Amino acid sequence: MIITELAERSGLPSATIKYYVRDGLLPMGERISGKRTEYTESHLRRLRLVRALLEVGKLSTASVIEVLTALDAPELDITYAFESAQRALTRSVVAVTGEPSADSLARIDAVSDRAGWAYSSGNIGRVIAAQVIDAAEGAEVHLDDDHLDAYAAAANAVAAADIAALRDLPDRNSAARVMVIGTVLGDPLSAGLRRIAQTHHANRK
Amino acid sequence: MIITELAERSGLPSATIKYYVRDGLLPMGERISGKRTEYTESHLRRLRLVRALLEVGKLSTASVIEVLTALDAPELDITYAFESAQRALTRSVVAVTGEPSADSLARIDAVSDRAGWAYSSGNIGRVIAAQVIDAAEGAEVHLDDDHLDAYAAAANAVAAADIAALRDLPDRNSAARVMVIGTVLGDPLSAGLRRIAQTHHANRK
Numbered sequence: 491m492i493i494t495e496l497a498e499r500s501g502l503p504s505a506t507i508k509y510y511v512r513d514g515l516l517p518m519g520e521r522i523s524g525k526r527t528e529y530t531e532s533h534l535r536r537l538r539l540v541r542a543l544l545e546v547g548k549l550s551t552a553s554v555i556e557v558l559t560a561l562d563a564p565e566l567d568i569t570y571a572f573e574s575a576q577r578a579l580t581r582s583v584v585a586v587t588g589e590p591s592a593d594s595l596a597r598i599d600a601v602s603d604r605a606g607w608a609y610s611s612g613n614i615g616r617v618i619a620a621q622v623i624d625a626a627e628g629a630e631v632h633l634d635d636d637h638l639d640a641y642a643a644a645a646n647a648v649a650a651a652d653i654a655a656l657r658d659l660p661d662r663n664s665a666a667r668v669m670v671i672g673t674v675l676g677d678p679l680s681a682g683l684r685r686i687a688q689t690h691h692a693n694r695k
Numbered sequence: 696m697i698i699t700e701l702a703e704r705s706g707l708p709s710a711t712i713k714y715y716v717r718d719g720l721l722p723m724g725e726r727i728s729g730k731r732t733e734y735t736e737s738h739l740r741r742l743r744l745v746r747a748l749l750e751v752g753k754l755s756t757a758s759v760i761e762v763l764t765a766l767d768a769p770e771l772d773i774t775y776a777f778e779s780a781q782r783a784l785t786r787s788v789v790a791v792t793g794e795p796s797a798d799s800l801a802r803i804d805a806v807s808d809r810a811g812w813a814y815s816s817g818n819i820g821r822v823i824a825a826q827v828i829d830a831a832e833g834a835e836v837h838l839d840d841d842h843l844d845a846y847a848a849a850a851n852a853v854a855a856a857d858i859a860a861l862r863d864l865p866d867r868n869s870a871a872r873v874m875v876i877g878t879v880l881g882d883p884l885s886a887g888l889r890r891i892a893q894t895h896h897a898n899r900k
Contacts, residue, residue: 687851
């Protein structure tokens, strides 16, 4: 298809598509004559993925390229693709502004132990969660253990559902793809549903 | 205290504090002589709150002012303060890029009904969650009902824990304060814990 058809089917202006190509977010189409470049269904799929990562995932261009590079590796390593998505999304979700306090890290480790999680001390989620405890304390809000455990139980349930959704996929490439999209879109999905639930519970109160 | 002590106790440079005052994020101190301005414990508390909202909540300056205005209203309206926090944080979490599809809105309504939530059609969370479904479909990832229901159950559990944490607070002002901080910090807390849980479940697989 030519760029105008790609634009129509993706819902993105041609100028935006050209910008994506220039920035390395989308491979070039095949030049079949001086003024005609041919794009394929695979370009359309890539464009939809890029759009989801940029607009809904709120990833930076550099982070999208990092995720795409991991997905495009000839020997696709699911764990590596997954960790790239985690790192990329994490930067868009929360600014890691420094070392969290030792106290807060210890509290998150205790929460993780109670949840039965095996994890590494370098896990980016551990740093973020500890940072939140520091920020809450700074704003004079104390998160007690029951409250943290409720968040951990919820996180455990969605992570288990995410992994279960990979079960029926035909191959490793599909699994890596769904894992990456799920990592990026799971946060806004949680945030959206949490707002509906908050309104419900606040009104009942 | 003078600004250097406020800087030391808050961990923020004096220049940043002056910038916050100029931008309306922090009330001016009391000028007690030509070159000496006095700040109080209440300035320190406000500074910690602003910092949490900006750095960990990733709110824009305009959104922080919106939240602070709601908290400072003479007749504090908890629902209003809460909705301001919801709106402000939501803009920082996900760009609302247009109308979600009717199909996706209908799916989120069905999820909400199954979760037993009373909600309004204008709820911002409903729009965000529907947008996520659209983005996932665009990236050729189908979120089935079981998967969405798992996210809804998790959102319900954390919202209930958030509201339960308000129970023991002494007055309405404290409740509004905790509600606002909780709204802003709950998302990165969920995101962090979800990453630890994902790593645990992915490694077990």
